[in-house]
Ligand SMILES: *[C@@H]1O[C@H](CO)[C@@H](O)[C@H](O)[C@H]1NC(C)=O
């Protein structure tokens with residue numbers, strides 16, 4: 195409405211030629227200033243980093259553990275104790291390192307099966323690096339943004355790269371049909387039969403590890419990367435091809451040291467003492483994106499039988515690594531694994547391997563700008 199009014203005003207001089215020059219000049223000046231502001235605003239808006247509050251909570255704030263009560267109450271943690279949730283009381287649950295029957299282990303992938311699978315993708319593609327993206331079934335926009343940006347890079351520095359998405363169950367037959375159509379079109383979806391929820395991210399990650407171990411053992415490296423990430427594939431490849439990068443028992447990313455377990459029941463990251471008795475987590479890598487040599491998935495799946503599951507996916511992988519005796523490595527240049535870059539600057543994005551974005555559209559806009567020839 196304001197806009198229209200303004201236009202009428204700027205047309206004023208034509209319809210009333212006898213108006214005084216001062217007024218005309220003033221209106222012209224005003225129009226000019228307005229246009230200038232509009233151009234500046236629009237060009238900046240399209241690239242402005244505006245990380246959503248939820249993303250901030252999940253990724254950045256968590257990385258510093260400024261944990262404020264989360265609005266939604268934590269979910270019933272007993273589900274991680276055993277699949278026969280109701281029968282077994284928490285006190286009967288074996289402690290951290292005793293061998294648990296896999297059937298009583300809710301996060302062990304042997305309790306799940308694939309509904310959609312790409313079993314031959316790796317033998318056809320022979321990838322050096324596989325990017326595995328956990329994503330909710332309904333997040334088509336996130337998948338499409340990735341497909342048109344870093345997920346569409348099939349070869350980086352001469353090495354084959356493959357990107358696949360991992361989803362849980364859809365919410366109904368109609369959503370399932372849509373997902374299957376998407377799968378036929380893109381051949382990049384893997385679906386497993388657990389309820390897809392934030393709380394079940396540990397299950398999702400272990401299913402990713404299982405897929406890598408059983409469907410893609412020939413790859414040299416893999417990365418678990420969230421769907422709201424920018425990935426600097428050139429920089430990642432340079433890291434992996436560097437002569438000092440180990441080819442086995444190697445995992446790197448944004449290191450988390452000495453993180454206290456959240457015992458505030460109102461927090462999204464609450465973990466009960468039954469599930470994880472120690473006050474601090476072992477060193478782990480922030481879940482937004484961690485890279486590992488592809489011998490690790492099989493080892494992690496195997497060792498996870500001995501590590502009680504809990505709902506913090508990245509810390510759980512850390513617990514499995516500790517059990518394996520594999521220490522997470524600090525990246526050669528730790529500033530390349532960023533959680534948050536702030537206001538968009540092309541130079542920053544040219545340097546990093548990971549950073550969290552605010553929306554799928556932002557990924558598309560930033561990718562276009564980063565890739566433009568200079
Ligand atoms: C959690 O679930 C278990 C088993 O389903 C139930 O016995 C228990 O009362 C629940 N606890 C809460 C706090 O809802």
Ligand SMILES: *[C@@H]1O[C@H](CO)[C@@H](O)[C@H](O)[C@H]1NC(C)=O
Pocket residue numbers: 341342343346
């Ligand atoms: C992926 O890149 C190719 C060119 O390398 C292009 O033709 C294709 O349209 C891209 N796909 C998407 C989904 O953007």
Ligand SMILES: *[C@@H]1O[C@H](CO)[C@@H](O)[C@H](O)[C@H]1NC(C)=O
Pocket residue numbers: 269273300387388389390391392393394397
């Ligand atoms: C996954 O999460 C939901 C709620 O967040 C829960 O009801 C369900 O039992 C969980 N586990 C599996 C294996 O789907």
